Amino acid sequence: MRQSLPRVPKDRIAVLIGAKGATRRELEKAAGCKSIQIDSVTGDIEVEWSDIGDYDPVKALKLPDVIKAVGRGMAPNRAIQLLQDDWFFEMVDLRDHVGKRSNQQRRIRARIIGSEGKIRKMIEQHTNTEISIYKSTVVLVGDGAGLSSARQAIEMLASGSEHGTVIKHLERERRKSRLEARSIDYIEEKEDTNIESSEGFADLVPGLSDVVNRRGRRLKASQVDPENEEAVTEMMELSEDEEVSWEEE
Numbered sequence: 001m002r003q004s005l006p007r008v009p010k011d012r013i014a015v016l017i018g019a020k021g022a023t024r025r026e027l028e029k030a031a032g033c034k035s036i037q038i039d040s041v042t043g044d045i046e047v048e049w050s051d052i053g054d055y056d057p058v059k060a061l062k063l064p065d066v067i068k069a070v071g072r073g074m075a076p077n078r079a080i081q082l083l084q085d086d087w088f089f090e091m092v093d094l095r096d097h098v099g100k101r102s103n104q105q106r107r108i109r110a111r112i113i114g115s116e117g118k119i120r121k122m123i124e125q126h127t128n129t130e131i132s133i134y135k136s137t138v139v140l141v142g143d144g145a146g147l148s149s150a151r152q153a154i155e156m157l158a159s160g161s162e163h164g165t166v167i168k169h170l171e172r173e174r175r176k177s178r179l180e181a182r183s184i185d186y187i188e189e190k191e192d193t194n195i196e197s198s199e200g201f202a203d204l205v206p207g208l209s210d211v212v213n214r215r216g217r218r219l220k221a222s223q224v225d226p227e228n229e230e231a232v233t234e235m236m237e238l239s240e241d242e243e244v245s246w247e248e249e
Contacts, residue, residue: 005063006067007043008045008067009071012070013040016038016045016071016076026080027076030059062083062089065082069132069141072132072134079141086143088144088147090139090150091140092154092158097159112154114163123150123153123170126149126174127142131154138154
């Protein structure tokens with residue numbers, strides 16, 4: 001089976017291929033496909049898979065996101081993590097927040113990166129995500145909960161929120177996720193205390209205890225297997241306080 005993947009920008013083709021094709025081979029091995037063909041001029045990509053049933057369909061669905069992440073500036077070894085079942089891809093387009101003005105896009109990119117990359121690193125550490133900023137886009141990869149928090153932080157910065165406000169938001173989200181991780185769902189089974197409570201009450205009323213015992217014997221007798229002769233014989237034996245009386249109608 002052949003699959004066409006998103007075209008990568010020309011300045012990212014060499015990164016995707018790698019030295020002597022090393023990165024391409026690494027992607028082929030991680031995805032479990034036969035081959036990845038990359039046009040070094042146009043950036044078109046085509047993947048050849050084995051027959052149906054001989055490859056992982058989840059990885060086939062995730063590989064386009066891996067290629068897209070590399071094409072948008074992420075290092076291949078970081079983008080490959082997307083092939084994990086619980087890692088996903090998000091992309092924020094800065095043009096949705098500041099329009100097509102290049103100077104405004106540069107300003108937002110600088111705010112997201114921060115001095116010496118501190119803000120980006122802080123967002124990654126708080127959310128356990130990988131972030132790449134390329135031209136007008138911000139690519140994020142990570143697990144579900146962390147990815148959502150990271151996207152919110154990026155959009156807050158792109159909309160003009162202060163760094164301090166964004167960091168406080170991330171800290172609240174991290175505390176919330178820790179509390180949720182510590183919570184344990186459990187099912188409490190109530191013990192059947194009817195018999196015990198009945199016996200306890202029966203001891204307070206003279207003669208009631210004997211009635212309770214007889215009732216228990218009758219209940220037990222009603223559950224005897226008729227095929228079990230020994231059990232039937234035992235059931236038919238009368239206790240000292242029981243008798244059988246016959247009378248005509």
